[in-house]
Amino acid sequence: MKDYLATVVKNERIAENIYEITFQTEEDVPVRAGQFGDISVGGTHLLRRPIAICKAEGNLVTYCYQIKGEGTQKLKTVRAGEQLNVLMPLGNGFFVEEKEQKVALVGGGVGVFPLISVLRAYGKEKEISAYIGYRNKDAVCGVDEFEKATKFVGVTDDGSWGEKMNSVQAFAKDLQAGNRPDVVLACGPTPMLRALKRLVEEEKLACYVSLEERMGCGIGACLVCVCNLTNGARARVCKDGPVFNVNDVAL
Amino acid sequence: MANLSVKICGVTLKNPVIGASGTFGFGREFNELYDIGTLGGVSTKGLTLEPRFGNPVPRIAESRGVILNAVGLQNPGVEHFIEHDLEWLKNTGTCVIANVAGKTLDDYYQICAKLDGKVDMIELNISCPNVKSGGMAFGIKPDTVEEVTRYAKNGAKNTPLIVKLSPNVESIAENARRAELGGADCVSLINTLTGMAIDIERRRPIIANNTGGVSGAGVKPIAVRMVYEVAQAVKIPVIGMGGITCAEDAIEFLMAGASAVQVGTANFTDPFAMPKIIQGLHTWCDKHGVADVNELVGTLQLNEK
Numbered sequence: 183m184k185d186y187l188a189t190v191v192k193n194e195r196i197a198e199n200i201y202e203i204t205f206q207t208e209e210d211v212p213v214r215a216g217q218f219g220d221i222s223v224g225g226t227h228l229l230r231r232p233i234a235i236c237k238a239e240g241n242l243v244t245y246c247y248q249i250k251g252e253g254t255q256k257l258k259t260v261r262a263g264e265q266l267n268v269l270m271p272l273g274n275g276f277f278v279e280e281k282e283q284k285v286a287l288v289g290g291g292v293g294v295f296p297l298i299s300v301l302r303a304y305g306k307e308k309e310i311s312a313y314i315g316y317r318n319k320d321a322v323c324g325v326d327e328f329e330k331a332t333k334f335v336g337v338t339d340d341g342s343w344g345e346k347m348n349s350v351q352a353f354a355k356d357l358q359a360g361n362r363p364d365v366v367l368a369c370g371p372t373p374m375l376r377a378l379k380r381l382v383e384e385e386k387l388a389c390y391v392s393l394e395e396r397m398g399c400g401i402g403a404c405l406v407c408v409c410n411l412t413n414g415a416r417a418r419v420c421k422d423g424p425v426f427n428v429n430d431v432a433l
Numbered sequence: 434m435a436n437l438s439v440k441i442c443g444v445t446l447k448n449p450v451i452g453a454s455g456t457f458g459f460g461r462e463f464n465e466l467y468d469i470g471t472l473g474g475v476s477t478k479g480l481t482l483e484p485r486f487g488n489p490v491p492r493i494a495e496s497r498g499v500i501l502n503a504v505g506l507q508n509p510g511v512e513h514f515i516e517h518d519l520e521w522l523k524n525t526g527t528c529v530i531a532n533v534a535g536k537t538l539d540d541y542y543q544i545c546a547k548l549d550g551k552v553d554m555i556e557l558n559i560s561c562p563n564v565k566s567g568g569m570a571f572g573i574k575p576d577t578v579e580e581v582t583r584y585a586k587n588g589a590k591n592t593p594l595i596v597k598l599s600p601n602v603e604s605i606a607e608n609a610r611r612a613e614l615g616g617a618d619c620v621s622l623i624n625t626l627t628g629m630a631i632d633i634e635r636r637r638p639i640i641a642n643n644t645g646g647v648s649g650a651g652v653k654p655i656a657v658r659m660v661y662e663v664a665q666a667v668k669i670p671v672i673g674m675g676g677i678t679c680a681e682d683a684i685e686f687l688m689a690g691a692s693a694v695q696v697g698t699a700n701f702t703d704p705f706a707m708p709k710i711i712q713g714l715h716t717w718c719d720k721h722g723v724a725d726v727n728e729l730v731g732t733l734q735l736n737e738k
Binding site for chain 2: 227253403404416
C-alpha cells in the first residue's frame with residue numbers, strides 16, 4: 183500500500199447514480215482482485231472514501247462509486263487532470279486456487295464492481311459464470327465486462343432488464359440446472375449475502391464474500407470497521423478482509 | 434535545524450508529536466507506511482484488564498470538519514499487549530505511552546501496576562464517552578478525578594502518569610488541578626466531545642451507539658482554549674490535542690501551553706499527517722529563527738480587553 187497522488191483521467195456517469203473514475207499514477211500499482219482504495223475527496227471531509235477497485239492495469243486504476251452523500255457528490259465533480267490522494271491497494275482481495283477451475287461470481291448493486299476485477303484477473307484461465315443483479319434497467323452497468331465471462335446472467339429486481347429475480351436466485355436456478363462451480367465469489371448488500379450463505383451451506387460450496395463497512399483509517403489501526411466472526415471474535419473489514427470465507431463471518 | 438526534542442516528566446521525546454490513542458492501534462499498521470520510530474511517541478489503543486469487543490457497527494460518522502466515533506474500547510487486553518506488542522513497539526524507538534481504562538478504581542490500580550516500569554508513560558483514560566464502563570464515570574466530577582488518579586498513581590509508582598481529561602465537564606481546569614492533586618505527573622486534553630449525527634432518511638443516529646465522540650479539525654478552537662485554561666491552572670506539563678492537522682496547528686497548542694501534542698483524526702485524512710507535522714515544525718522554526726521548539730511553549734500573550 184502506498185498513498186498515491188493520482189491524476190484523474192476520466193470521471194463519468196455509467197448508470198443512475200453510479201460513476202466511474204480512472205486514476206493515473208506515476209508508477210504501476212500492484213492490485214489483486216477484490217482489493218480497495220481509500221480516496222481523499224478533500225475539503226471538510228476528514229474521512230477518505232473506501233471504494234473497491236474495479237479495474238487496474240499498470241498505472242491506471244478504475245473505481246466505480248455510487249452517489250450516497252456529500253463526499254461522493256463532491257467526488258462526482260472532480261474533473262480530468264485534477265489530482266487526488268488515493269491510498270491503495272488495501273485489504274486482502276479474492277484468491278482463486280489452482281484447483282478451482284469453475285468460478286461463480288454473484289453480485290448485486292455496487293457489489294458488482296469488485297467482481298469485475300476478478301473477471302479481469304482470472305477470466306483467461308478459469309471458467310467463470312457471472313450472476314449479476316441490478317435494481318432496475320437504469321442501474322445496469324458493467325455489462326460489457328461481464329459479457330466476457332464464460333456465462334453471464336443479468337437480472338433486475340423489477341424485471342425491467344433481464345429476468346425478474348435477484349442474483350442469488352439466478353445463481354440457484356443455474357445450480358439446479360447442473361452448473362456447479364468449484365468456488366463462489368460474491369459481493370453485495372448484506373441481505374443478499376445472507377441468502378447466499380444459506381444456499382452455499384446447503385449446497386456445501388466454497389464461498390468467499392467481500393464485505394462493506396464504514397471505515398476510519400482503512401489500514402487496520404482504528405478498529406472502526408469490524409465484523410462479527412462465527413467463532414465469536416471480531417475482525418477488521420479493512421485489514422483482515424474485505425474478503426472473508428463465508429463460513430467465518432456472521433452475517 | 435531547530436531542536437524538536439522535548440522532555441516530559443523526565444522522559445525525552447524526539448519531537449513533540451505523539452500518535453493519539455485509538456487512531457493508531459499499537460503502531461504496526463502505520464509502520465507499514467513509514468518508520469514510526471521517527472515520532473515523538475505513540476499512545477496505544479485504550480487497554481483494559483480483560484479483552485473487550487467494543488460497540489456494534491457502524492462505529493463512525495462524518496460531519497463537516499469533524500468525525501464522530503464510538504468504537505467502545507475494543508482491545509485484546511493488557512496482558513496480550515504486554516506479551517505480543519510491547520517489545521515490538523519499544524524496538525521502533527518511539528516513546529511508548531500505554532493508554533488504559535477500567536471499570537473500577539481497583540481496575541485502574543491493577544492495570545497501572547501491570548504496566549509500571551514496562552512502558553515510558555501511562556495515560557489514564559477517564560474520559561471515554563462511548564462506554565458506560567470506560568472511565569467516564571470517573572472523569573466528570575473533580576472528586577472522582579482526584580480519587581482515580583490516586584489509585585492509578587499507586588500502581589504506576591515508577592512510571593510517569595498522564596491523566597487524559599474530558600471536555601464534557603463543568604470546568605476542565607478544575608479537573609486538571611484535582612488530577613495534579615491526586616498525583617498526576619502530566620495531563621493530556623482534550624478527549625472527544627460527545628455528539629450525535631442523524632441519518633434523516635432513517636430518522637436514526639448514524640452510529641449504532643447513538644452518540645459518539647467528536648474529533649477532528651473543527652474541534653481545534655475549543656481544544657486550544659481548554660489547553661490554555663489548564664496550562665494556567667496546573668504546574669505539571671500539559672499535552673494538547675484536538676483537531677491538529679498541520680504544524681501550524683501544533684504550534685498554536687504549544688503557545689497555549691502544551692509541552693507536546695497528540696494527533697488523532699488527521700491520521701485518517703492523511704496517513705502521513707504526523708511525519709508532515711514534524712517536518713513542518715522544522716520548517717516553521719527555521720523560518721522564524723526559533724532554535725528550540727521548547728521556546729514556544731506557553732508564549733501566548735493575550736490581547737488586552
